[in-house]
Amino acid sequence: MKVAIIGTGHVGLITGVALASLGHDVIGMDANPERVALLREGTPPFEEPRLRELLQEGMQAGRLSFTDSIKEAVGGTEVVMICVGRPPIGLGDRSLVAVESAVRDIARHAPRGVVVVVKSTVPPGTTARIEQVIRLERPDLEFSIVSSPEFLREGHAIEDTLEPDRIVAGSDSVRGIDTIRRLYAPLLDAGRRLIETDPRSAELSKLASNAFLAMKISYANALAQVAEKAGADVTEVTQIMGADARIGSSFLGAGLGYGGYCLPKDIVTLERVAERLGYDFGLLREATKINDEALESVARKVEEAVWNLEGKRVAVFGLAFKAGTDDIRGAPALGLVRRLLQEGAEVVAWDPMAGELAKAEIPELKLADDPMAAASGAHCVVICTEWPEIRGLDLDELRSQMAYPVVVDGRNVLDGGKASAAGITYHSVGRPGAPAAAAP
Ligand code: UGA
Secondary structure, eight states, X not given: OEEEEEOOSHHHHHHHHHHHHTTXXXXXXXXXXXXXXXXXXXXXXXXXXXXXXXXXHHHHTTOEEEESOHHHHHTTOSEEEEOOOOOOOOSSOOTTHHHHHHHHHHHHHOXXXXXXXXXXXXXXXXXXXXXXXXXXXXXXXXXXXXXXXXOOOTTSHHHHHHSOSOEEEEOSOHHHHHHHHHHTHHHHHTTOOEEEEOHHHHHHHHHHXXXXXXXXXXXXXXXXXXXXXXXXXXXXXXXXXXXXXXXXXXXXXXSSOOOSSSHHHHHHHHHHHHHHTTOOOHHHHHHHHHHHHHHHHHHHHHHHHHSOOTTOEEEEEOOSSSTTOOOOTTOHHHHHHHHHHHTTOEEEEEOTTTHHHHHHHOTTOEEOSSHHHHHTTOSEEEEOSOOHHHHTOOHHHXXXXXXXXXXEETXXXXXXXXXXXXXXXXXXXXXXXXXXXXOO
């Protein structure tokens, strides 16, 4: 099928390369000509496993191309996928301006019979609005519209797209649903699940899923506070909870809290959507508050561990909002770094992927090539991202590098017993503290 993808951000580009790998003819459109130039060279604008390979394969096979012209992308296509970004719903609400402006352009150039698929995460009712805009712009145009939200995780985006738990097709049009079925036919033939529903339920399902994941993390973080006071270990507690299939063990990791471009934004969006509809979804507000407190609590542990931050050197392990990506949008690590710098600390960070991006945001931040170099002369190490490299660190060497042997583990990745055995004063989240062997 001929598919035009509008917006080559995380969702758009991944969907485009994935559909090309399934044999479709895909054209990716982006308003940013620099991004288009990069993509035409076969260079992905962000890191994601297998992205480069599939991008280049698709282009070499002649099934994948890029343009900055909506007219070129949309003219003659069978399917248009709207994948433009959206900031959180605000009060004066300009958050859907990019979506509306893309839709007007699409309507102007779309051919008869086109199927418009909304992939951007949007509040319920947006697909209906988009349909209205197209009808007003082109009363003569025959078209169908589907809401098909994307559930891909950064760092696993290709895998999540080609091996999804579910594909959602929300439409009142049989042709719309049939188009999704044809687009993803190889995945459905391989046993992947298609859930057919109405557009509003599809739209709400995406916000509901992300908000629920965020809530689960905040539950674990609130529990961590209780565990610390009760002398329990939150990782033991969540392991026992997770063994119950009704609860499940994923997304119960206590720590610095959730970050990224999606969870923080979508939980706030769902709360505001509910508010506008006349429902006070206080549960979500509380989850956001707990998330803010999770960062605050780790910051306090660093302060308590080193006393005055002024003139102290703090090593930060991990800057990306999670392991496996260079994405620093909404990264809790950056919030913590800013806070430490404000208090007068010198901050030296190590991250295998996100260092330069973080430094561009926070120029005072110093970067080190490896964890030991960052820890050298540090009064405290604070672990902010669960990079697998950290688990394998030689703790004796780490201790010998540091001015004060204090580690605040904001992701609960180290073994507290081993850290203490190496002479490190170890603080984590919701786990019993190590004996204060070497407090300053
Ligand atoms: C999230 C969802 O997981 C995807 O399903 C969704 O498609 C995507 O948003 C989106 O809307 O585009 P992503 O932003 O890639 O994916 O990140 P997650 O893997 O969900 O992690 C979010 C944050 O939660 C990270 O900062 C991570 O460190 C944190 N986290 C995760 C915890 O603090 N504890 C956990 O147990 C799990």
